[in-house]
Amino acid sequence: MRHWLFVLLWLPLAALALPRLDLDVQLDPATRQFQATATLMDDQPLTGFRLGAEFEVTALKVNGRAVSVARRLSGRAGAVYALPAGSRQVEIAYRAVLQPAQALDHRQVLGQRAGTAAPDGSFLPGAAGWYPEVGQLFSYRLVLSLPAGQKGLVPGNLVQESATNEGYRATFEFPHPADGIDLMAGPYAVSERSLQLADGRKIQVRTWFHPELAATNGLAQGYLDDSARYLERYSQLIGAYPFDIFSVVSSPTPTGFGMPSLTYLGREVIRLPFIRATSLGHEVLHNWWGNGVYPDWQKGNWSEGLTTFLADYAYKEDEGEEAAREMRLAWLRDFAAIPAGADTALKDFTSRHHGISSIVGYNKAAMVFLMLRDEIGRDAFERGLRLLWQRKQFQSASWADLEAAFATASGQSLGAFFRQWVDLPGAPDLRLKSADRRGDKLTLRFARSGQHALTVPLRLVYPQRSELRMVRLGGRETSVVLDRIDATIEAVEPDPDYHLWRRVAPALLPPILREVFVAPGARLVVADGEAQVRSVAQVLAARVLDAKPSAVGEEWPATGAVLLVGLDQSVDAWLARLGLPARPSPQRGTAQVWAGRDAAGRPYAVIAGRDAAAIKALERGLPHYGRQSWLVFEGARMAGKGVWPPHVERVPVSAARLP
Numbered sequence: 001m002r003h004w005l006f007v008l009l010w011l012p013l014a015a016l017a018l019p020r021l022d023l024d025v026q027l028d029p030a031t032r033q034f035q036a037t038a039t040l041m042d043d044q045p046l047t048g049f050r051l052g053a054e055f056e057v058t059a060l061k062v063n064g065r066a067v068s069v070a071r072r073l074s075g076r077a078g079a080v081y082a083l084p085a086g087s088r089q090v091e092i093a094y095r096a097v098l099q100p101a102q103a104l105d106h107r108q109v110l111g112q113r114a115g116t117a118a119p120d121g122s123f124l125p126g127a128a129g130w131y132p133e134v135g136q137l138f139s140y141r142l143v144l145s146l147p148a149g150q151k152g153l154v155p156g157n158l159v160q161e162s163a164t165n166e167g168y169r170a171t172f173e174f175p176h177p178a179d180g181i182d183l184m185a186g187p188y189a190v191s192e193r194s195l196q197l198a199d200g201r202k203i204q205v206r207t208w209f210h211p212e213l214a215a216t217n218g219l220a221q222g223y224l225d226d227s228a229r230y231l232e233r234y235s236q237l238i239g240a241y242p243f244d245i246f247s248v249v250s251s252p253t254p255t256g257f258g259m260p261s262l263t264y265l266g267r268e269v270i271r272l273p274f275i276r277a278t279s280l281g282h283e284v285l286h287n288w289w290g291n292g293v294y295p296d297w298q299k300g301n302w303s304e305g306l307t308t309f310l311a312d313y314a315y316k317e318d319e320g321e322e323a324a325r326e327m328r329l330a331w332l333r334d335f336a337a338i339p340a341g342a343d344t345a346l347k348d349f350t351s352r353h354h355g356i357s358s359i360v361g362y363n364k365a366a367m368v369f370l371m372l373r374d375e376i377g378r379d380a381f382e383r384g385l386r387l388l389w390q391r392k393q394f395q396s397a398s399w400a401d402l403e404a405a406f407a408t409a410s411g412q413s414l415g416a417f418f419r420q421w422v423d424l425p426g427a428p429d430l431r432l433k434s435a436d437r438r439g440d441k442l443t444l445r446f447a448r449s450g451q452h453a454l455t456v457p458l459r460l461v462y463p464q465r466s467e468l469r470m471v472r473l474g475g476r477e478t479s480v481v482l483d484r485i486d487a488t489i490e491a492v493e494p495d496p497d498y499h500l501w502r503r504v505a506p507a508l509l510p511p512i513l514r515e516v517f518v519a520p521g522a523r524l525v526v527a528d529g530e531a532q533v534r535s536v537a538q539v540l541a542a543r544v545l546d547a548k549p550s551a552v553g554e555e556w557p558a559t560g561a562v563l564l565v566g567l568d569q570s571v572d573a574w575l576a577r578l579g580l581p582a583r584p585s586p587q588r589g590t591a592q593v594w595a596g597r598d599a600a601g602r603p604y605a606v607i608a609g610r611d612a613a614a615i616k617a618l619e620r621g622l623p624h625y626g627r628q629s630w631l632v633f634e635g636a637r638m639a640g641k642g643v644w645p646p647h648v649e650r651v652p653v654s655a656a657r658l659p
Contacts, residue, residue, distance in 0.1 A: 021139070028117075046083050049090070064089070070082065140156070140181060152183065157175075157261070158245050159171040159172065189208075189214035203243075241287065249262055258291060289306050293393060300349055309366040309370060310385075333627065335363065344360055345423055346421065367501040376409075387405045436655075456471050457494075507647065516561045520547050524541045525562055544622055556574075560602070566609075583608060614635070618636070
């Protein structure tokens with residue numbers, strides 16, 4: 001799904017006369033010259049359109065007659081053009097010199113809104129305003145012309161294509177209601193295979209790879225085969241894939257975007273061996289959730305959480321329960337890193353823009369869908385997915401629409417479930433205080449915050465076996481009685497496999513780097529007085545911390561999370577002076593990074609480098625490893641990682657004597 005937002009004035013499709021946009025685009029990446037003609041048509045009068053400020057309109061016709069060009073600039077929204085009353089067909093000729101492509105990191109790519117062009121790769125995101133936008137869903141047909149040696153595409157079905165010595169020309173059709181158009185071009189070598197779905201439809205699966213990727217033995221074929229596998233999987237689970245083509249397109253920048261009928265991945269990302277088993281399926285699934293059913297942005301973005309649950313988490317379930325449990329634990333570790341009261345409600349999540357929003361919009365939402373499946377059963381949950389797809393293809397859907405689909409599929413009222421998990425921020429803090437047995441009955445007393453109604457899994461531990469029971473706690477209940485309890489019971493473990501979104505006691509969770517990375521007001525402490533070390537430490541802190549450090553100094557602060565950065569010997573001396581554990585063994589690599597908590601439970605993270613260059617080398621990679629407890633780097637390469645083991649909450653059972 002696109003990682004930017006352009007909020008449309010959503011209207012119910014039944015009341016919407018869908019505009020039609022025909023585009024003829026010519027792009028020369030070498031000179032960055034862009035020119036296009038566009039025809040807007042609608043049964044209802046068109047009141048105006050928007051273009052990016054850098055695009056110059058050279059001719060304008062309304063209902064076949066030339067009119068003067070008048071525009072007003074509207075900040076980041078670009079230029080807005082008003083149309084005379086009764087405008088039902090508008091022809092626009094316009095041009096621009098696009099910005100040159102730049103070397104960007106992942107965060108910069110997410111914030112990039114302008115269209116860029118270069119022989120190595122051109123990208124015009126919908127947010128750039130490179131086509132006339134009318135403020136509502138529309139269908140389109142686009143003809144793209146490029147110089148010889150270049151190929152390009154936009155979302156939609158490929159109608160015609162030719163590549164000759166004169167250049168490349170292709171026609172794309174998007175017959176469904178669209179919320180935007182993204183254009184990609186580059187020196188692509190195209191590979192393809194055909195896929196026949198269970199309903200008999202044939203899907204064209206393609207890779208559009210830079211030459212060095214296309215020449216890598218087996219890489220394109222692997223992406224073709226895995227893409228086909230994901231298309232089959234989700235067509236069976238949800239409903240028929242809505243396009244005739246799916247493409248994997250390489251980008252010169254570190255992108256990871258999913259768009260209708262395609263995914264746009266950084267060419268360095270494409271090389272990573274695990275991407276086909278993880279991110280590729282996630283982006284394929286966005287053709288259903290996000291790019292096939294659109295989130296109602298004003299009421300919250302549910303699509304990232306549902307896609308995470310049905311892709312990233314589902315693949316862990318495919319591996320086995322241990323892998324799935326580890327992912328659930330990772331979600332709760334991430335949540336524990338957020339200070340109480342600093343998170344937001346799911347209904348307020350729109351897009352990922354920092355660590356906390358990612359934890360809420362991806363992790364919490366995925367766990368909510370897991371809890372929903374546990375609540376209504378797998379069969380009803382999958383019926384709800386299919387019903388949502390049937391009802392809302394190429395329309396916007398809110399959390400209320402999801403609730404309605406799953407309620408219909410399960411025959412249950414789910415209002416209370418969705419209100420407590422979607423409308424409210426935070427999560428319950430659940431603790432089992434005591435477990436007392438009297439005869440064959442076991443009384444469990446909980447300490448809890450919040451008023452969430454919870455279905456709590458309990459593991460009853462016996463000498464040679466264990467038993468899983470489910471108990472229901474209402475909004476204010478703090479105790480429950482179980483019967484048919486064997487006298488040999490030893491202990492009770494509440495939610496032992498992490499099926500509930502809740503605040504787990506920090507002492508039970510291993511410290512991870514994200515506790516410091518997302519902490520508001522984290523302090524940076526530089527262990528060395530050397531100017532070069534201090535300089536690279538400040539730059540690195542700006543890369544890994546969500547918020548600017550509230551203080552930078554050479555003294556350990558009295559409160560707040562702390563990031564300690566310095567050379568190996570200086571860091572060792574600091575740890576000894578503070579009474580904190582020494583650097584983890586074995587001490588290897590050019591740099592080590594690890595997380596810990598002091599005696600008061602305050603989180604800290606340490607970055608120790610062989611020299612200033614070793615610390616600087618972490619700028620690109622380190623921000624991506626917040627879920628780890630420790631890391632070892634050789635230069636910029638991550639050479640080792642891990643998470644300290646968790647502690648399972650286990651409450652011993654006390655036996656009361658019968659009177």
